[in-house]
Amino acid sequence: MLDMDLTTAFNTTLTFWSAILTVIVSFSLGISISVTYMKTHHKGYYSQNFSLTLILIPSVIAVIILLVGSNVARAFSLAGAFSIARFRSTAGDPKDIAYVFFSMAAGLACGVGLFGYAALFTVLLCVFMFILCKINFGAKKTCSKILKIVIPENMNYQGAFDDILKKYTTNYQLCKVKTTDLGTLFELVYTITMENDKNEKEFIDELRCRNGNLNIVLAMDAAPTDF
Incomplete structure (x- = not known):
């Protein structure tokens, strides 16, 4: 008798068709968020697995909200079940974290039945992200x-390349000098700051003429200790 009462109480808050509608809407919003992520990612370099994850997150969150509802016992049971699993992932782009929260918010809105609001803020935020990407905001x-x-x-080597560095860079500093090839060569390592519109090929060509066409390496996003 008690089981029948619990089943009846559960069915009054969650029906089959409302659950199907919630999953479909949240899945559709997840696709929209994932497509926005792929289109706005820098030069198209994005993770396919992360794109698929963004599609699933809204549906998973929406289903969790449906199952928990306002039942405190189910909420604590669900929290205990999730505490068993440990999630490990490498640190990613901060923008990726923002998209995860974006997907979670869409799933939460769908889970509580606010489909209109979920669709509205999803569309608005996707449009805003396209606009920010188009104007290259923050570059x-x-x-x-x-x-x-x-x-x-x-x-x-002291001051040997100063005139060329002043021409092509806004700031430079010699941070390491070492010998190589049994002392027959020197390696100079500079940290430099260049404007994006400077011609890197011309910069390297002038350096090659100065150092006798020996090796030159221009690396991005590296530290002096890498060399």
């Missing part, structure tokens, strides 16, 4: 790089 005009130049041992 830096300069970028920091690592420059490694190999010179012969008979060349005085």
Whole structure:
């Protein structure tokens, strides 16, 4: 008798068709969020697995909200079940974390039955993300790089490239000098800041003419210790 009462109480708050509608709407919103993520990601470099995850998150969150409802006992039971699992992932792009919260918010709105609000804020935020991506909001005009130049041992490296560096960079600093090839060559490592519109090929060509066409490395997003 008690089981029948619980079943009846549950059916009054959750019906089969409302559950199907919730899953369909949340899944559709997840696809919209995932497509926005792929279209706005830098130069199209994105993870396929993460894109699929963004599709599933709203549906999973919506189903959880449906199952929990206002029942405190079910909420604590669900929390205990999730505490068993440990989730491990590498640190990613901060924008990826924002998209995860975006998907969770859409799933929460669908789970409580606010489909109109869920669709409204999903569309608005997707449009805003497209606009910000189109205007390249927050892009830096300069970028920091690592420059490694190999010179012969008979060349005085102090100030040898200052005129070229002043021409192509806004800031530079010699941070490491070491010998190589049994002392027959020197390796100079600079940290430099270049404007994005500077011609890197012309910069390297002028350095090559100065160092006798020995090796030159211009690296992005690296530290001097990497060399």
